[in-house]
Amino acid sequence: TLVLVASCSDDDNAPTPEPTPTDDLNIVETAQGSDVLNSLVAALMKADESANNDLLGTLGNEDGTFTVLAPTDDAFTELFDRLDGYTSLDDFDTEAEQDLLAAILSYHVVSGTAAASGDLSNDQTLTTVQGGTLTVSTDGGVSFIDEAGESASVSTANVMASNGIVHIIDKVLIPQAAIDALEGTLLFSITATAIGNENLTSLVAALMAADGDLPTVLQGEGPFTVLAPTNDAFATFLGDQELGDISTDLLAQVLLNHVIPGEVTSTDLIMAGSGYASTSASGPVEGSFLSIFYNTAEGVRFNDVSNVIPGGADVKATNGVVHVVDAVIGLPNIVDHAVANPNLATLVGLLTQDDNTTFTDLLSGTDTNFTVLAPINSAFDGFDTDNEIANVLSNHVVSGAAALSTGLSTGYDINTEAENADGDNISLYVNVDDGVRFNGVSSVVMGGADIVATNGIIHAVDAVIDIPTVTTFAVADPDFSTLVTALTTLTPDTPFDQVLARTMTGNDDMLDPPFTVFAPTNTAFDALDAIPGEEVLTQVLLHHVIGGANIQSGDLSNGLESPSTLEGDTLTFAISDGNVTITDGSGASDIGIIAVDVQAGNGVIHAISKVMIPDTTN
Numbered sequence: 001t002l003v004l005v006a007s008c009s010d011d012d013n014a015p016t017p018e019p020t021p022t023d024d025l026n027i028v029e030t031a032q033g034s035d036v037l038n039s040l041v042a043a044l045m046k047a048d049e050s051a052n053n054d055l056l057g058t059l060g061n062e063d064g065t066f067t068v069l070a071p072t073d074d075a076f077t078e079l080f081d082r083l084d085g086y087t088s089l090d091d092f093d094t095e096a097e098q099d100l101l102a103a104i105l106s107y108h109v110v111s112g113t114a115a116a117s118g119d120l121s122n123d124q125t126l127t128t129v130q131g132g133t134l135t136v137s138t139d140g141g142v143s144f145i146d147e148a149g150e151s152a153s154v155s156t157a158n159v160m161a162s163n164g165i166v167h168i169i170d171k172v173l174i175p176q177a178a179i180d181a182l183e184g185t186l187l188f189s190i191t192a193t194a195i196g197n198e199n200l201t202s203l204v205a206a207l208m209a210a211d212g213d214l215p216t217v218l219q220g221e222g223p224f225t226v227l228a229p230t231n232d233a234f235a236t237f238l239g240d241q242e243l244g245d246i247s248t249d250l251l252a253q254v255l256l257n258h259v260i261p262g263e264v265t266s267t268d269l270i271m272a273g274s275g276y277a278s279t280s281a282s283g284p285v286e287g288s289f290l291s292i293f294y295n296t297a298e299g300v301r302f303n304d305v306s307n308v309i310p311g312g313a314d315v316k317a318t319n320g321v322v323h324v325v326d327a328v329i330g331l332p333n334i335v336d337h338a339v340a341n342p343n344l345a346t347l348v349g350l351l352t353q354d355d356n357t358t359f360t361d362l363l364s365g366t367d368t369n370f371t372v373l374a375p376i377n378s379a380f381d382g383f384d385t386d387n388e389i390a391n392v393l394s395n396h397v398v399s400g401a402a403a404l405s406t407g408l409s410t411g412y413d414i415n416t417e418a419e420n421a422d423g424d425n426i427s428l429y430v431n432v433d434d435g436v437r438f439n440g441v442s443s444v445v446m447g448g449a450d451i452v453a454t455n456g457i458i459h460a461v462d463a464v465i466d467i468p469t470v471t472t473f474a475v476a477d478p479d480f481s482t483l484v485t486a487l488t489t490l491t492p493d494t495p496f497d498q499v500l501a502r503t504m505t506g507n508d509d510m511l512d513p514p515f516t517v518f519a520p521t522n523t524a525f526d527a528l529d530a531i532p533g534e535e536v537l538t539q540v541l542l543h544h545v546i547g548g549a550n551i552q553s554g555d556l557s558n559g560l561e562s563p564s565t566l567e568g569d570t571l572t573f574a575i576s577d578g579n580v581t582i583t584d585g586s587g588a589s590d591i592g593i594i595a596v597d598v599q600a601g602n603g604v605i606h607a608i609s610k611v612m613i614p615d616t617t618n
Contacts, residue, residue: 027068028060030161036168039076039089040105046089047105050098055105059163066164067110067126069134069144069152071172079172082187082318100181106130107146107175114165117142117157132175146173148188149195190218190226190317199324202234202243209243210252218259222319225260227302229328230309237328257281257290257329263320266313270296274343275447281331283452284369284402290331291452293340303329304340334363334372334453344460346377350393359393363455369402370456371414373438375464376445386503387467387601394418395426395465402456405436405449412598418467420514420601422550426467427599429476439468440476467601470517471501479607482525490531491538500545503602510566514550515603518571518582520611521594528611542567543585543614550604553596556580569614584612 028044031037044055059066071079080086092101107130124136126144135145142154152171159166179186187193194200194207207214218224229237243251259280274295281290295301300308305327312324330336338344338351351359363370373396385392395418403414408430415425431437436444441463448460474480474487487496505512531537545566562571569585580596583589588610595607 025161026060026062026163027066027161027166028056030159030166031070034070034168036072036074037070039073040070042089043076043101043105046092047098047102050095050102052095052099053102055102059109062163064163065112065114067113067115068164068166069108069169069173070159070166071108071152071169072155075152075169075171083182084185084187084316086185100178103130104172104174104178107132107134107173107178116165117154117167128175130175130177132177134173142167144169144173147176148174148179149192150174150188187316187318189319190222190224190322191215192219193315193317193322194218194226194228197228197324199230200228202231203228205243206234206251206255209248210255211248212252212256214252214255218319220319223261223263224320225262225264226320226322227258227260227306227308227325227329228312228315228322229258229306229325233306233325233327237330253281253331254328257292257331258325260292265321266300266308266323269294269300272296274341276451278452284454284456285404285407285452288402288404288450288452288457290454291337291450292329292332293337293451295340295342297342303332303336305329331454333366333455334370334458335360337451337453337458338363338372338374341460343376344374346380347374347393350380350389358390359397363397366455368400368455371398371401371403372396372456372458373442373461373465374448374451374458375442375461376448379442379461379463383464383466385464385466391418392464392466395428395467396461398428404452404457405432405444405459408432408436412595415599418601420550420599422514424550424552424599424604426601427473427597428465429468429473429598431476431478433478439465439472441465441472467503469501469503470515470600470603470605471497473598473600473605474500474517474519479521480519482522483519486525486531486537486541491534491541493534494538494541496541501602510547510564512548513602514548516546516549516551516562517603517605518544518593518608518612519605520544520608524608524610539567539614540611543569543612544608546571550599552599552604553580553593553606565614567614568618571612582608582612585614586612586616588613 025033031041047053047055080088092098107128109129110126111129120136120138120142122136122138126134126136128134132147137143137145142157143151145151152169152173154167155170156168159168174186188196194204218226257279260277261280264277276291276293278289279292283290293303300313302325306325306329308323309326315322315324338348363372395416397417398414399417401414410431410433412427412429414428416428418426420426429439436449438461442461442465444459445462451458474484499511500515502513525531532540543565546563547566549563556573556575558575560573564570572583574581580593581589582591584591590610591612592609593606594609598605
């Protein structure tokens with residue numbers, strides 16, 4: 001029977017009388033009678049298998065007086081989780097291991113006194129039978145701190161025995177001698193691992209100085225993968241600055257940029273070769289986290305600035321793994337990510353050709369966020385264009401928005417930084433029906449989505465996205481598939497697709513770009529009783545195109561009559577409550593514009609709800 005005396009772990013620190021044994025059971029018998037100390041009893045028996053030990057005899061001696069800190073069964077389970085290569089007490093099968101176990105157990109015993117919890121004071125030092133010391137903490141309850149700096153809390157205090165007193169604790173305490181003997185075998189939390197490494201003192205200081213109580217975070221369940229910069233790495237990072245010169249919130253983000261959720265070993269990285277992982281540093285979109293690029297072509301390198309030092313990989317911890325690195329990894333912007341990834345070397349070369357820094361200055365800025373579609377090296381193989389390369393590169397940049405792939409939807413919701421001859425920004429058609437595809441020509445590569453930088457998002461793509469023509473959008477958008485068929489297969493004698501793809505002026509003003517195209521959707525064609533034959537269909541299609549003009553929705557006004565279509569008739573526009581309708585050549589006035597200003601390089605498309613019919617009497 002256990003006899004519980006007075007208060008538990010929330011005792012005040014007022015001195016209490018020396019407890020008088022009130023039970024006939026000694027400490028060993030008390031432990032044997034407990035439902036939560038079975039592992040402790042088994043450990044005492046295992047240690048005594050060595051001829052050098054007699055822990056059961058000592059703690060059962062009625063002539064002695066002891067204070068015993070008794071780890072629970074759960075505490076022993078947690079200990080075996082920390083012992084790499086040990087799964088149970090049966091693994092202590094040599095005399096040396098049993099003696100080591102005895103040293104650990106005797107570290108929980110103070111001889112010559114039966115100290116109740118109220119007799120203990122904050123920061124008091126206890127010398128144990130093992131020879132090592134423990135530090136008492138009474139902040140928020142009674143706990144004991146071992147020589148590794150880890151704490152065991154009292155869950156049940158003042159369990160009286162005939163030869164002393166027992167305090168039941170939630171963790172097995174480890175003396176320094178055992179820590180030394182179990183080096184590489186006994187695992188600690190990531191925080192404790194860093195504290196115990198003399199080459200990571202600057203990291204520990206930074207963790208303590210930063211916002212967010214990072215030492216406590218990295219003692220948590222995890223698992224985490226931590227890239228731990230050495231003292232020399234921090235000295236280089238700080239330069240002439242002191243740690244206190246860096247704002248604590250910025251310091252926290254820099255440190256979190258070294259923390260990858262989950263456990264990632266060097267073997268995992270080497271098998272992958274290269275790629276991206278998410279760190280714990282905040283990205284520009286709510287709920288997003290900065291990406292980190294790893295490359296194992298030569299060792300293990302992160303963001304092309306920091307290497308795992310020799311012998312620094314795979315330092316095991318109870319809640320993850322640590323890789324010691326030779327440089328602090330700063331917070332990457334879009335340019336940093338592009339430069340770090342050798343698969344984007346061709347793009348970087350074009351962005352900086354002739355020492356032009358226009359793009360790199362823009363994409364390093366902090367005033368706005370960007371979405372960048374980054375063609376990989378192979379995307380440029382065989383690529384040729386009549387457009388200015390700077391404008392083509394601009395067609396891969398969306399300003400003012402950092403769009404994760406999960407935030408993209410099918411349609412023309414965004415424009416790029418590329419411009420047509422009039423200075424209008426070019427539209428981008430996104431299709432997410434099967435992966436993520438842009439303008440029908442370029443797809444996000446596997447593993448290339450959502451590369452998060454401080455100032456935006458990169459999506460690596462498999463093809464260069466040239467300045468689109470009107471034809472590009474018609475072909476890319478499945479809502480225009482019937483229109484494309486009408487422009488090609490059903491009207492073979494008229495090269496509509498070639499005309500609407502023209503980007504250069506010729507000698508025919510009517511057929512010169514830019515074009516304004518009123519594009520009937522598939523639903524609009526479905527409403528026809530039948531699609532007419534080629535001769536009539538050709539005139540119908542010509543009635544949907546105005547040559548030599550880029551007419552955007554902002555150019556329209558109520559009662560405006562358009563220039564002549566390629567067929568010859570004009571169109572009249574009506575605006576009511578923000579809705580635009582068209583009266584066609586036949587006089588039909590119920591033709592609605594359902595999507596406006598799909599801007600191509602050589603013209604603009606407006607999607608309409610009904611096929612327009614020309615005047616058949618002229």
